[in-house]
Amino acid sequence: MEAEGLDWLLVPLHQLVSWGAAGAMVFGGVVPYIPQYRDIRRTQNAEGFSTYVCLVLLVANILRILFWFGRHFESPLLWQSAVMILTMLLMLKLCTEVRVTNELNVKRRFFADFDPHHFWHWSSFGDYVQCVLAFTGVAGYVTYLSIDSALFVETLGFLAVLTEAMLGVPQLYRNYRHQSTEGMSIKMVLMWTSGDTFKTAYFLLNGAPLQFSVCGLLQVLVDLAILGQAYAFARHPQKPAPHVAHPASAKAL
DSSP, rough: OHHHTTTTHHHHHHHHHHHHHHHHHHHHHHTTTTHHHHHHHTTTOOTSSOOOHHHHHHHHHHHHHHHHHHHHOOHHHHHHHHHHHHHHHHHHHHHHHHHHHHOSOOOOOOGGGGGGGTTTTOOOOHHHHHHHHHHHHHHHHHHHHTTTOOOHHHHHHHHHHHHHHHHHHEEEEHHHHHTTTTSSSSSHHHHHHHHHHHHHHHHTTTTTOOOHHHHHHHHHHHHHHHHHHHHHHHHSSSOOOOOOOOTTTOOOO
């Protein structure tokens, strides 16, 4: 009887928690990029941030949206993909503008050149948009033709979350190559780790497709590896080489 009397409180409270968790899923993924965006805008230097992170997330979230057409999953995960795509485009726009401003006497490069040596290192934000639209068009057409194949749909879902799980790998490799995490926002990585942990728990508790949970765990491991790099390089900083010129157009992979 007492339990029934508390229903008036527990039911709306449960609904409120569900809404809060859904909101955190939709917008929580973009929060880690706010400090990085502000740092780049303040310093006018994007060398510490790998734009391949944007590539990974754009591909992953486009594939995830296409996966939804073959196998519906929770709406917050779908909206999360749309919000993340917009965020990555904003990050790309800022990084491209800052990089082009700092480059001197460098030949302009375009997506329409189809030069694999300069892939994802174009001189205009519009070229990145063209690439994203081309990929979306091709992937969407293939999905339309194969949507009735359960094997294709499950593979598409696996590729979507596996690509997202590789999110931190470009940053991990960049840090290893430079033996430094200078220019990388530690706040961003800490937010990655907390957000990915929450996201993985959300997947497990809400019965999301198995691909989501497995790749979420992998993503947390990559985040922890990047934090380990930050700790190791801070304790044993690399000695700067004397009189070595670093061109302003150098890329952070």
